[in-house]
Amino acid sequence: MILIFLSLAIITSYVGVMIFRNGIPYSISDTFYSLDHKVWFGFSMISSALLLMPAILERTPESYQFLAFLMCAGLCFVGVAPNFKAGMDRPLHIVATTIAALCSQVWVALTLPWLLLVWIAWLVYVGVRLRQVWDGDLWYSFVKCKPLFWAEVIAFGMVYTVLLTNLIS
Numbered sequence: 001m002i003l004i005f006l007s008l009a010i011i012t013s014y015v016g017v018m019i020f021r022n023g024i025p026y027s028i029s030d031t032f033y034s035l036d037h038k039v040w041f042g043f044s045m046i047s048s049a050l051l052l053m054p055a056i057l058e059r060t061p062e063s064y065q066f067l068a069f070l071m072c073a074g075l076c077f078v079g080v081a082p083n084f085k086a087g088m089d090r091p092l093h094i095v096a097t098t099i100a101a102l103c104s105q106v107w108v109a110l111t112l113p114w115l116l117l118v119w120i121a122w123l124v125y126v127g128v129r130l131r132q133v134w135d136g137d138l139w140y141s142f143v144k145c146k147p148l149f150w151a152e153v154i155a156f157g158m159v160y161t162v163l164l165t166n167l168i169s
Contacts (some may be wrong), residue, residue: 004163007051011156014044027148029093032082045079056159059166060107067107071159074100101155108158112165115158122147122154 018031025031032041053072060068077096081089084097108115129145 001055003051003055004160007048007055008160010044010051011048014040014048015153024146025149026143026146028152029078029082029084029097030149033085038082041082042079045082046076049073049075049079052159052163056163059163060111064107064110067103067110071100071103071107074098074103101152104155104159108162112162115161118154118158122150125150 015028015031018025018028018034022031022034025034029041032038035041049072053069056068056072057065074096078093078100081092081096083089084093105116126142126145126147130141133144134141
């Protein structure tokens with residue numbers, strides 16, 4: 001239980017500080033570029049994943065523990081390869097992010113499937129926000145909604161919600 005709270009404290013503190021300093025980013029990974037001391041991004045991703053791993057593996061049925069492991073490992077690789085805009089980090093970062101995101105949502109679906117209904121709220125938000133910022137260019141307007149950041153927050157939130165729900169019940 002302590003590991004879950006430490007992991008949650010690290011990731012929420014990091015994201016909170018970044019929002020306070022720079023406003024809502026386009027993605028959590030995008031905050032890497034605003035840091036003077038770039039090691040903080042890697043530390044936050046890797047430490048939150050490594051603290052989460054034992055707790056999530058303990059609370060996951062053996063039949064799909066590999067999803068929990070891949071989710072945490074993917075997040076570690078995101079921290080190891082933070083430069084997603086260029087260079088050799090780009091492909092590793094994109095693959096690791098995709099693995100972490102997909103595994104987290106499949107894990108949520110297998111553990112607490114009704115929680116996936118939160119994605120409806122994301123769709124509603126994006127639709128409403130898209131109307132507010134619409135300038136005639138679909139892609140540019142979509143990016144202005146910062147949907148990736150909110151998707152990442154939801155994905156993280158779902159994982160921690162499942163774990164905290166399992167602690168209570």
